[in-house]
Amino acid sequence: MSRCSEYQAKAKQRIPNLTQLLSKNPTRFGEGVWPTYYSKAKGAYIWDLDGHKYLDMSIAGIGACVLGYADEDVDDAVCAAVRQGVASSLNCPEEVELADLLCELHPWAEQARFARSGGEAMAVAVRIARTYTGKGVVLFCGYHGWQDWYLAANLSDESALDGHLMKGLPPAGVPRSLCHSAYPFRYNDIEGFDALVAEHQDNLAAIVTEPVRNFTPDPAFLARLRDVATRLDVPLVVDEISAGLRFTTGGAHLCYDGFIPDIAVFSKALANGYAMSAIIGTQKVMSAASDTFISSTNWTERIGPVAAIATLKKHQRLNLGSHLVRIGTRVQDGWLELGRKHGLPVTVSGMKPMGHFSFGEDHLVKRAFFIQLMLERGILASTDFYAMGAHTPDHVEEYLSACDEVFGIIAETGDIRGQLKGQPCLSGFQRLT
Incomplete structure (x- = not known):
């Protein structure tokens, strides 16, 4: 064997x-x-x-x-950080440097929070959006991880997520009380999106989408998401976990004129394999993070930010x-x-x-x-x-x-x-x- x-x-x-x-x-x-x-x-x-x-x-x-x-450039930066200590009773300055760099790459963004995986970063983004609006329903398009807020869509219909990358995701263990808190819409389906908005706008907390996945985005579809989010003062959250850094140094949404989110979430490619994720956004929306409890010890370690900075700089240079x-x-x-x-x-x-x-x-x-x-x-x-x-x-x-x-x-x-x-x-x- x-x-x-x-x-x-x-x-x-x-x-x-x-x-x-x-x-x-x-x-x-x-x-x-x-x-x-x-x-x-x-x-x-x-x-x-x-x-x-x-x-x-x-x-x-x-x-x-x-x-x-x-990658030697990223690994050399990480090894140097390891020798200086990856954790202490103080915070690493690299998280401030990374926040600056991400906001420079995305001029619409003003603040950043960090985590270490994509799924948890999306949960952070949804928590911030719900805190900002004081409401509960999330309308989403695409695949966004394993957390309760997302799988809740399958509580009322276990096939609800079938068109969103992966079939058969069971909501076992997700509290039944979350039923009717998340609803999927199809990419480029303006009519379907409008119907959901009409039904849930009084309790709408967030609109979540990937900028691109299997389909080329219809500019009219992206514009409708932005227009509705602005009209209802609901955060538009763009999940860049897969698409980010594939087309340019930063989010794929930068490739679509006028499509500006309130929050964007990064992971996967952000640190070339090291555990790192980022939630960036406007100060208006991100400031809601101060009104809720979002905190984790391992989000303060040094390796992730160091690796992300090295990755972004090399990605941009090349x-x-x-x-x-x-x-x-x-x-x-x-x-x-x-x-x-x-x-x-x-x-x-x-x-x-x-x-x-x-x-x-x-x-x-x-x-x-x-x-x-x-x-x-x-x-x-x-x-x-x-x-x-x-x-x-x-x-x-x-x-x-x-x-x-x-x-x-x-x-x-x-x-x-x-x-x-x-x-x-x-x-x-x-x-x-």
Whole structure:
């Protein structure tokens, strides 16, 4: 048995649902084949516990490692901070420097609060918005994490979140008293959004959206969100956890003229894999944080702010957003070209730096076979690709050359399920037993 398999067997006994993050669960990549655990990561490469080296053309630490793995500039800054002490009875000055930098990058913003993960940062943003308005209902679009405020949407209808990235998220453990406190609307659906506003405007606390995900934003849709938020004096919260730093140094909302939020939330790419998140906003709205209790010991440690400052400065110096879009565009174009070449009904969606494709019918079985065949060629890949600064044009061509071979095999294989060495991929939330 491989070391990766040994650790996975132990994890099933010790860790409910096997991993801390659903998106890294091996069942999503073909359990029994996906290596699951790493010993080293550097640049665009990963080594598993058994010493196998892979070019990582998959999910880039779920989008966290925007520069690439173990970036030396960021790591050097962190190591220097570690030697000076990462925690003390006083506050680190870097949090002030980071607040200044984020507000400089987003001229509409005037204040910042910090946390260490995206989900908790979104909970902070919603708490601030509810404090500011003194109201309770949140209207949202997109995926925003695991906290009660979000999963409450599934208390009255367990399929409410199905169109928001992930199906089957159960609200078990969320108090029934939160029922009817959060309602989803569809991206670019102005009519549906207006209907929800008309129904809940008397108790509306916040409007929450991602700036972009699988669809290009309709300027009229973004304008309507802003107009309604202004008219009702309700905070417009933009979740930049996934989209932030993919197109420019800062939020993706900066790419859309006139779309100015009251709060924006960052995590993932903000510190290139180190735990860090930020909630920035106007002084008018953010000052409400002083009227409620939002506090945590580990939000004051030094590593996160130091890593974020180093990441943002390097990202800006390299104009990295342009590189990520360029790399991602080539990959998505390659998927479509190879699908046509091999007669596979490949469809592509997602923003250019964070794209994914589908094989259509029997996608989850074909996805597992694709992953299996790419691993045999030394490439860690799924049907998602998140671009990193460490990815080069040569990496992309190596990857697409392997895709060419693998797409051909998939097209020619009759009984794909019979060729799997592991299990078909699972989709959405599945409880592990």
